[in-house]
Amino acid sequence: MKKLSLITIVLLCVLFSKAQDFKKYDKGSFIKGKDSIYYRILFPENFDASKKYPVIFFLHGSGERGNDNEKQLVHGGKLFLKDDLRKKFPAIVIFPQCPANDFWANINFSTTDKGKNRISFIEGGKPTKIMHALTGMVKDFLKKPFVDKKQVYVGGLSMGGMGTFELLRRKRNTFAAAFSICGGDNTNNIKKYQTIPLWIFHGAKDDVVDPAFSIAIAERLKVVGDEVKFSLYPKDNHNSWDSAFAEPELLPWLFSHKRN
Numbered sequence: 688m689k690k691l692s693l694i695t696i697v698l699l700c701v702l703f704s705k706a707q708d709f710k711k712y713d714k715g716s717f718i719k720g721k722d723s724i725y726y727r728i729l730f731p732e733n734f735d736a737s738k739k740y741p742v743i744f745f746l747h748g749s750g751e752r753g754n755d756n757e758k759q760l761v762h763g764g765k766l767f768l769k770d771d772l773r774k775k776f777p778a779i780v781i782f783p784q785c786p787a788n789d790f791w792a793n794i795n796f797s798t799t800d801k802g803k804n805r806i807s808f809i810e811g812g813k814p815t816k817i818m819h820a821l822t823g824m825v826k827d828f829l830k831k832p833f834v835d836k837k838q839v840y841v842g843g844l845s846m847g848g849m850g851t852f853e854l855l856r857r858k859r860n861t862f863a864a865a866f867s868i869c870g871g872d873n874t875n876n877i878k879k880y881q882t883i884p885l886w887i888f889h890g891a892k893d894d895v896v897d898p899a900f901s902i903a904i905a906e907r908l909k910v911v912g913d914e915v916k917f918s919l920y921p922k923d924n925h926n927s928w929d930s931a932f933a934e935p936e937l938l939p940w941l942f943s944h945k946r947n
Contacts, residue, residue: 708764708765708768709727709757709760709764711729711768712727712728712729712760712764712780712782713727713728713729713730714726714727714728714756715727715728717820717823717824717827717828719823719827722819722820722823722824723820724783724784724817724820724821724823724824725754725756725783725784726756726759726781726782726783726784726824727756727757727759727760727764727781727782727784728779728780728781728782729767729768729779729780729781730779731773731777731778731779732773732774732777734833735833736832736833737833738833739832739833739834739835740777740778740779740833740834740835740838741776741777741778741779741835741838741839741840741942742778742779742780742781742828742829742834742835742838742839742840743767743778743779743780743781743839743840743841743842743941744781744783744821744825744839744840744841744842744854745759745763745767745780745781745782745841745842745843745847746783746785746791746841746842746843746844746846746847746848746850746851746854747759747761747762747763747782747784747785747843747844747846747847748762748843748844748845748846748847749785749790749845749846750845751784751785752784752785752786752787752789752846753784753786753787754784754786754787755784756784758784759782759783759784759785760782762844762928763782763844763928763932764782766932767780772938776938776939776942778838778942779833779834781828783821783824785817785846785850786817789815789816789817790815790817790846790850791815791817791818791821791843791846791847791849791850791853791854792808792815792818792846792849792850792852792853792872793808793809793812793813793814793815793818793853794806794807794808794809794849795807795808795809803894804895804896804897806871806896806897806900807873808849808871808872808873808876808900809873810873810875810876811876814853814857818850818853818854818857821850821854822854822857822858825854825858825861826858829861836946837863837945837946837947838863838942838944838945838946839861839862839863839946840862840863840864840865840941840942840944841854841855841862841865842865842866842867842868842941843867843868843870844868844869844870844928844931845868845869845870845895845896845925845928846870847868847870848867848868848869848870848871848896848901849867849870849871849872850870851865851866851867851870852867852870852871852872852876852880852904853872853876855879855880855883856876856879856880859879859880859882859883862883862946863883863884863944863945863946864883864884864885864886864940864941864943864944865880865883865884865885865886866885866886866887866888866931866937866941867885867886867887867888867901868888868889868927868928868931869888869889869890869893869895869896869898869901869925869927869928870887870896870900870901871896871897871900871901871904872900872904874903874904874907877904877907877908877911877912878911881908881911881912881913882912882913883913884913884914884915884944885908885912885914885915885916886915886916886917886918886937886940886941887901887904887905887915887916887917887918888901888917888918888919888920888927888928888930888931889901889902889918889919889920889923889927890919890920890922890923890924890925890926890927890930891919891920891921891922891923892921892922892923892924893923893924893925893927894924894925895924895925896925898919901917901919902917902919905917916940918930918931918934
């Protein structure tokens with residue numbers, strides 16, 4: 688019983704510590720006309736509104752959808768709280784949340800008789816309701832005087848990796864660099880973001896989102912793009928974000944880019 692109680696106490700401490708950390712992310716919302724989107728935002732330590740800071744938007748996966756304005760921090764939230772990274776790369780980090788009944792990217796989705804995902808990406812097309820709200824939020828936030836418009840970035844995982852590609856093509860003159868983890872896109876859309884430096888990640892054993900999507904984009908960008916990095920993790924399944932977040936060069940690479 689004593690051992691069980693000790694384990695329970697340790698688990699509660701870990702959960703409490705995690706919750707306390709995530710409280711550093713302030714809650715915010717963007718509501719304009721028919722657009723509404725909720726987000727969490729992390730300001731740099733010793734934030735000074737008279738200075739200009741880089742901004743990164745992070746798009747979560749489908750499992751973190753909802754209206755609690757919390758779940759979107761589950762994957763990636765801790766990465767940007769690391770003390771050494773916050774000191775080395777003081778930036779504003781924004782985690783918007785997609786509602787449960789919506790999707791960042793404009794895709795066709797179904798499952799086969801064997802339960803496998805069947806995904807096809809739409810070329811062009813109108814944005815989803817939440818993507819429309821997101822583009823409005825990005826445009827509005829970049830009007831803030833403390834934002835360095837030369838250093839605006841986006842990244843995401845799974846559904847958010849797909850959303851990253853879509854946001855890049857809908858706001859092509861906004862981002863200095865981007866990364867996509869286990870995402871995908873219609874390769875015919877690449878021409879709209881081929882000049883933006885990209886780092887693409889995927890697990891070779893991914894049975895949720897086919898790695899062929901990322902491979903196709905990376906191969907195409909190597910021919911027509913300005914700069915592309917591609918990391919295919921041979922032993923990873925869908926959770927290749929763990930490997931991507933562990934890449935020591937991810938944030939240094941990202942923040943090294945500036946728009947002219």
